[in-house]
Amino acid sequence: QKEVEQNSGPLSVPEGAIASLNCTYSDRVSQSFFWYRQYSGKSPELIMSIYSNGDKEDGRFTAQLNKASQYVSLLIRDTQPSDSATYLCAGPKAGNNRKLIWGLGTSLAVNP
Amino acid sequence: DVKVTQSSRYLVKRTGEKVFLECVQDMDHENMFWYRQDPGLGLRLIYFSYDVKMKEKGDIPEGYSVSREKKERFSLILESASTNQTSMYLCASSFQQGIVQPQHFGDGTRLSIL
Numbered sequence: 001q002k003e004v005e006q007n008s009g010p011l012s013v014p015e016g017a018i019a020s021l022n023c024t025y026s027d028r029v030s031q032s033f034f035w036y037r038q039y040s041g042k043s044p045e046l047i048m049s050i051y052s053n054g055d056k057e058d059g060r061f062t063a064q065l066n067k068a069s070q071y072v073s074l075l076i077r078d079t080q081p082s083d084s085a086t087y088l089c090a091g092p093k094a095g096n097n098r099k100l101i102w103g104l105g106t107s108l109a110v111n112p
Numbered sequence: 113d114v115k116v117t118q119s120s121r122y123l124v125k126r127t128g129e130k131v132f133l134e135c136v137q138d139m140d141h142e143n144m145f146w147y148r149q150d151p152g153l154g155l156r157l158i159y160f161s162y163d164v165k166m167k168e169k170g171d172i173p174e175g176y177s178v179s180r181e182k183k184e185r186f187s188l189i190l191e192s193a194s195t196n197q198t199s200m201y202l203c204a205s206s207f208q209q210g211i212v213q214p215q216h217f218g219d220g221t222r223l224s225i226l
Contacts, residue, residue, distance in 0.1 A: 034214045043202055043217040044155075051211065088155070090215075097212040098143050098162055099170075104154040 003028045006089060006103035014111050019076040021106050023089035026070070029101050033072045035063060036088040038105065044088055048074065079110045114139045118203050118218035125225055131190040133221050135203030142208035144186035145215060146170075146178060148199040155202070161186055162208065193225045 003026045013019045023033070032051045036044035050056045050063040050072065062075040072091075076083055086107050090100040119134035137144065145160040147170075157170030159178040167178050175197060179187045186205075190197055200222050204215040 030212065032212050043220045046214045046216065049214055092212040097210075098206075098208065099145075099157065099160065100212075100215060102155045104152075 001026050003093075003101045004089060004091060004103040006087075006106045008104060009107040010109050011106060012109045012111060013079055015079060015081060017079055017110075019079050019083065019108055019110070021074040021076075021087050021089075021108065022071060023073065023103050024071045025091055025101075028094050029091040030094045030097065031065065031067050031091070033063070033065060033089055033091045034100070035061075035072075035074045036090065037083075038086045038088060040085075076108075079108075081110050081112050084108060084110045114141075114205070114216040116203055116205055116216055116218035118201075118221050120221050121219060123221055123223045125190075125193050125223065127192075127194055127225055129190075129193045131193050131223070131225075133188040133190075133201055133203075133223070135186045135188070135205075135218055136184050137186075137205040137216075138184065139205065139207075139216075140183065141205035141216075142183075143206045143215075144180065145204040145206075146176075146186065146188045147202045147204065148172070148197075149202055149220075150199050158188065195225050197223065198225045199223060 035048040038044045048063040064073045086105040088105045115138045146158045161180040177189045203218040206215045207213040
């Protein structure tokens with residue numbers, strides 16, 4: 001099992017819909033996570049951090065962490081074409097809180 | 113706002129050349145990282161540094177070295193560039209606290225080795 005796994009997509013949603021992006025992780029990853037957005041040809045940009053079990057909301061974004069099931073998700077409400085990007089999740093390697101383990105990313109396309 | 117600055121956005125070099133990529137951060141971060149990103153392979157850690165003159169190998173250090181003489185600057189060196197080192201190179205930095213902190217990225221350097 002990969003340490004952090006994401007469905008590569010593409011996930012395609014109509015404008016205004018909710019997009020749900022998921023990430024599962026192994027025991028080799030500690031249970032704090034970051035979601036990054038990466039536009040084509042650009043660098044990753046932090047959009048959400050989540051450190052504890054449950055939900056965390058920030059504007060149109062909600063991150064959900066379920067430690068028992070070892071998954072973390074990102075919901076994007078009222079999606080816009082500008083949300084079209086690749087979304088990366090990352091968590092620290094267990095026992096080492098300096099380095100992050102990265103998923104390969106999920107490509108999201110929001111169709112006008 | 114955190115600012116991580118990479119010296120070049122695009123760079124073209126020839127095989128066998130020694131290549132220097134520079135990265136500077138302005139937030140007094142302890143940790144600095146060099147990644148490369150290739151289609152289908154995601155972000156792969158080359159080296160990271162947790163203090164001045166301190167470094168650790170990442171997942172793919174072969175063919176690379178690094179230097180951190182000052183806290184704000186972290187350099188990646190391709191000792192003898194090869195075509196398989198053509199890639200997007202990303203520098204990142206983060207605070208070191210008890211709980212893991214997010215990494216902040218520069219704009220990236222797209223390096224082509226001919």
